[in-house]
Amino acid sequence: MSKKIIAIISVLVLAALAFAGYKAFLSPKGVEGAKEVTINIVIEKEGIDKTFTYNTNHEFLIQLLEENKEELGITFEEFDFGKMITGMMGYTADPTSEYFHIYVNGEDATTGVAEIPLNDQDSYTFELKNF
Amino acid sequence: MNSKDIVLIGILSATITAGKLALSFIPNIEVVTLLFIAYTIVFGYRKTMFVSLIFTTTEIFIYGLNTWLLVYYFIWPFLILLTEIMKKAVKSEYGYAVLGGIFGYAFGFFFAIGESLFYGIAYGWAYWIRGLLFDLIHGTSNFIVILTLLNPLKSLLSKLKMAYYREKS
Numbered sequence: 001m002s003k004k005i006i007a008i009i010s011v012l013v014l015a016a017l018a019f020a021g022y023k024a025f026l027s028p029k030g031v032e033g034a035k036e037v038t039i040n041i042v043i044e045k046e047g048i049d050k051t052f053t054y055n056t057n058h059e060f061l062i063q064l065l066e067e068n069k070e071e072l073g074i075t076f077e078e079f080d081f082g083k084m085i086t087g088m089m090g091y092t093a094d095p096t097s098e099y100f101h102i103y104v105n106g107e108d109a110t111t112g113v114a115e116i117p118l119n120d121q122d123s124y125t126f127e128l129k130n131f
Numbered sequence: 132m133n134s135k136d137i138v139l140i141g142i143l144s145a146t147i148t149a150g151k152l153a154l155s156f157i158p159n160i161e162v163v164t165l166l167f168i169a170y171t172i173v174f175g176y177r178k179t180m181f182v183s184l185i186f187t188t189t190e191i192f193i194y195g196l197n198t199w200l201l202v203y204y205f206i207w208p209f210l211i212l213l214t215e216i217m218k219k220a221v222k223s224e225y226g227y228a229v230l231g232g233i234f235g236y237a238f239g240f241f242f243a244i245g246e247s248l249f250y251g252i253a254y255g256w257a258y259w260i261r262g263l264l265f266d267l268i269h270g271t272s273n274f275i276v277i278l279t280l281l282n283p284l285k286s287l288l289s290k291l292k293m294a295y296y297r298e299k300s
Contacts, residue, residue, distance in 0.1 A: 007225070008275050011232070015271040022263055096195075110257040 027115065033057065037064070038123040041072065041088050045128070048089050061116040061124055083114050088126055101129040135296065140178055143170055144185035148193075151186075159269040164231045165277050165284070167207055168214050172227075173288040176215035183207035202245035210234055228278035235270030239263065 039052045052072065058064045062083060065074055075087035085100045086093055093099055102109035102116070103125040109116055116124070143166075150162040163186075170179045187203040194200065213230060221227065239262035247255025 004278055007228075007278060011271055011274050015267055018267055019264065022267070026260065026263065108253050108257070110253070111261055115261070 035118050035120040035122075037118055037121070039064075039072070040123060040125040042125065042127040043089060043091050046089070046091055048091070050089065056118060058118055060114065061118055062114045064118060065113070083112070085113055085126065088128075091128070093128060097130055098128055099131060100126045102126055136178060139174070139295065140181045140185065143174070143178070143182045144189065147182065147186045148189050151190075159235075159265045160272040160276075161269075162276060162280075163207075164210065164234055164273050165280055167210050168227050168231060168277065169281060169284045169288060171211050171214040172218055172285060173292055176211050179211045180208055183211060198245060198249050199242055202242050206238075206241050224278055224281045227281055228274045231277040232270045232274035235273035236266050238269050239266040 034055060034057055036053065036055050039054065040050070041052075042049050052068070054064060054068065056064050056067075058067070065072060065085075066076075068074075073088060073090040074085060075092065076083050077086045078084075086095070088100060102113060104116060105123055106125070147163055147166050150166055154161050167179060167183065170182060184204070187200065187207065190203060191200050210230075213234075214227070217226060217230065239259050242262075243255040243259035245255075246258045
């Protein structure tokens with residue numbers, strides 16, 4: 001086998017190990033079982049400040065949002081980096097200047113909406129912001 | 132710099148933009164790193180610096196002015212400088228494949244620093260962690276692309292360079 005093929009295979013194996021390490025230690029994990037969570041949507045310019053409480057067995061926030069898509073008036077757009085919320089309560093954010101900022105228990109979310117795990121008694125706030 | 136150099140810089144800039152657009156449907160697999168390294172080795176860092184400036188400015192025309200594009204003004208010249216420094220000591224494609232690999236793995240980190248300056252460290256940290264899998268693809272694919280394509284590209288570009296500068300303007 002040529003030296004280059006061995007180098008390529010070695011790098012691919014290392015990448016696969018790093019991927020497994022990321023999945024095991026760094027990627028967010030969901031929690032199974034019943035949870036009560038709160039979703040708060042704030043769109044100040046439209047005078048919207050609504051709170052919804054859900055009992056759910058889902059593990060990730062995205063699953064809950066998709067299940068209640070109609071009630072929350074939510075729209076998503078699929079990008080190569082993942083799913084992004086483009087609209088809530090029937091209001092579509094202007095992609096050139098607005099986005100929905102996500103807070104988990106009042107703190108800035110550290111991942112995208114698809115990776116936020118649901119935890120019992122957590123509150124998730126979506127606030128329209130300008131950038 | 133003569134008129135041939137100016138034309139050459141324009142052509143090289145166009146090839147990088149075209150190379151990026153051609154592969155843009157595959158996340159984080161690109162030939163931009165390969166081309167910047169090859170251009171620096173064959174044409175030198177001065178011309179390639181101009182190419183990087185034109186490439187980034189063209190990106191702004193295509194995608195609009197974004198914070199991540201501002202980082203492009205630093206990150207590509209940084210790669211060109213590293214290649215120029217390595218050029219005298221490293222002749223093997225393995226060295227450049229490692230450079231491109233590390234560059235790809237650290238790509239998100241560079242942008243996270245840029246994003247931190249605009250939106251705070253918490254956002255930059257989240258940005259970096261969120262993109263780690265993309266960096267993994269980026270660094271690994273850079274290594275493979277450079278290892279397999281750098282040498283053929285270098286010899287082709289060297290021949291074209293000789294023919295280009297031999298012809299009378």
